[in-house]
Amino acid sequence: MSKKTIVFDFDGVIHLGYEGWKDGSIYGIINWRLLDYIEELLEDYYVVISTNRPAQQIVDYFENIKENVAPLKFEVFKKDMNENMYWNKDNVIGVTNEKAVGILYIDDRGFRYDKSKDTYDNIYLIDKILGRKSDFINIGDKYE
Secondary structure (H helix, E strand, C coil): CCCEEEEEECECCCEECCCCCCCCCCCCEECHHHHHHHHHHCCCEEEEEECCCCHHHHHHHHHHCHHHHCCCCEEECCCCCCCCCCCCCCCCEEEECCCCCCCEEECCCCCCCCCCCCHHHHHHHHHHHHCCCCCCCCCHHHHC
């Protein structure tokens, strides 16, 4: 089996207690149980951490606490459209602030768009999460 990539969000998934950017530091706690699970996943999958932060900040953070995360290794993943489109390093977690290609995205703020449903049904569910009613569509009693 060829390895596929799983993408984890950093803030809110790996970095818990995140309450907004504040001063830009990593001030919450690290989800150690999830990192243990990621270590297990590395046997069968490539893993990427996705973030809006500078990717180097997260690599440096884990480098500074390497005695706590060993044997995990982290490296900045800067993709391009030519030779480096996919993360494919065994036993190294890629860190990027770009959208990585993956088969699964783990994110605390995600919404699963259900392509088997009508677009209007998805819009309704998005609106429900946002606590609003779209002027874009009129789907009758769904909003009732």
